Amino acid sequence: MNAAVQFVHEQLTAKRNHPKFKAGDNVTVNYKIIEGGKERIQGFRGDVIKIQGVGATMSFTVRKISDGVGVERLFPINSPNIESIILNKVGKVRRAKLFYLRERSGKSARIKEKRM
Amino acid sequence: MKGIIGKKIGMTSIFAADGKQTPCTIIEAGPCVVTQVKEAGKDGYSALQLAFGDKKDKHANKAEANHFAKAQTAPKKFVKEFRDYSLTKNLGETITVDIFAEGETVDVVGTTKGKGFQGVVKRHGFSGVGQQSHGQHDRQRAPGSIGNSSDASRVFKGMRMAGRMGGDRVKMKGLKVVKIFAEKNYILISGSIPGHNGSIVYIQK
Numbered sequence: 001m002n003a004a005v006q007f008v009h010e011q012l013t014a015k016r017n018h019p020k021f022k023a024g025d026n027v028t029v030n031y032k033i034i035e036g037g038k039e040r041i042q043g044f045r046g047d048v049i050k051i052q053g054v055g056a057t058m059s060f061t062v063r064k065i066s067d068g069v070g071v072e073r074l075f076p077i078n079s080p081n082i083e084s085i086i087l088n089k090v091g092k093v094r095r096a097k098l099f100y101l102r103e104r105s106g107k108s109a110r111i112k113e114k115r116m
Numbered sequence: 117m118k119g120i121i122g123k124k125i126g127m128t129s130i131f132a133a134d135g136k137q138t139p140c141t142i143i144e145a146g147p148c149v150v151t152q153v154k155e156a157g158k159d160g161y162s163a164l165q166l167a168f169g170d171k172k173d174k175h176a177n178k179a180e181a182n183h184f185a186k187a188q189t190a191p192k193k194f195v196k197e198f199r200d201y202s203l204t205k206n207l208g209e210t211i212t213v214d215i216f217a218e219g220e221t222v223d224v225v226g227t228t229k230g231k232g233f234q235g236v237v238k239r240h241g242f243s244g245v246g247q248q249s250h251g252q253h254d255r256q257r258a259p260g261s262i263g264n265s266s267d268a269s270r271v272f273k274g275m276r277m278a279g280r281m282g283g284d285r286v287k288m289k290g291l292k293v294v295k296i297f298a299e300k301n302y303i304l305i306s307g308s309i310p311g312h313n314g315s316i317v318y319i320q321k
Binding site: 002004005007008009011012013032034055056057076078079080081 | 125126127128129130131132133134135137142144295297300302304313
């Protein structure tokens with residue numbers, strides 16, 4: 001990343017201490033939702049299938065199966081609406097983008113867990 | 117009018133407290149030196165000539181070197197005149213990003229990225245043929261008819277056709293100044309601006 005862009009990013013983005021995660025990990029994203037003037041926190045638990053971008057524009061996609069339907073949600077990692085990210089499981093995968101999971105379902109859509 | 121010369125650095129985005137994300141462009145603007153003051157009485161119109169970006173002495177010819185010496189400054193790479201400047205500045209004074217304030221709307225002038233020789237679909241937004249079959253062997257992106265038959269017997273001037281695209285001077289109007297880093301001469305402007313990173317842009321109001 002360009003030094004000037006890095007400088008601006010450091011000045012304007014508040015430092016957050018989210019755990020380090022990568023594609024294949026199972027995470028819970030606690031996201032602030034404002035409904036009818038009220039604020040509440042909603043958890044979204046699933047597998048990270050993509051981490052995209054650098055610096056302030058970095059984002060990640062979480063995929064979960066909800067009532068048999070695949071649901072994907074994209075979060076900007078620097079969004080102030082992310083209350084916290086919890087790392088549940090570390091996955092053992094061989095690529096950075098797990099789009100192949102979209103064509104799979106059931107047992108074949110599982111990700112092996114990496115035991116520490 | 118007030119204005120400054122700058123260099124496009126790159127893009128980033130800013131998050132507001134409510135989570136709203138604003139994409140913005142970083143421009144390194146100024147400091148610019150006033151190298152000539154034009155007055156209505158003497159020159160026929162009023163303007164300020166600003167210069168930006170140092171260059172080596174050996175790259176300036178005698179005319180340039182002496183012109184910059186009048187303003188007591190090193191030779192500069194880029195020179196631009198701003199008509200009817202609203203701030204009064206004298207020869208040799210510097211202009212920095214401080215002339216703008218956060219939240220102000222400005223216009224940004226730049227040169228768009230060159231795209232080379234492009235067809236009508238990309239260059240003018242034609243929709244193409246829209247069919248794969250019914251005789252469309254290899255003309256899905258063709259322009260179609262360019263005119264009438266014997267009445268006219270010519271193609272009208274200005275007919276949109278394939279050709280060189282990009283590399284045009286473009287003015288983006290009404291962009292918002294999001295943030296200013298005066299000590300680094302950076303100015304952040306909402307949205308994208310024309311040109312590649314490192315290209316010269318004029319910020320004006």
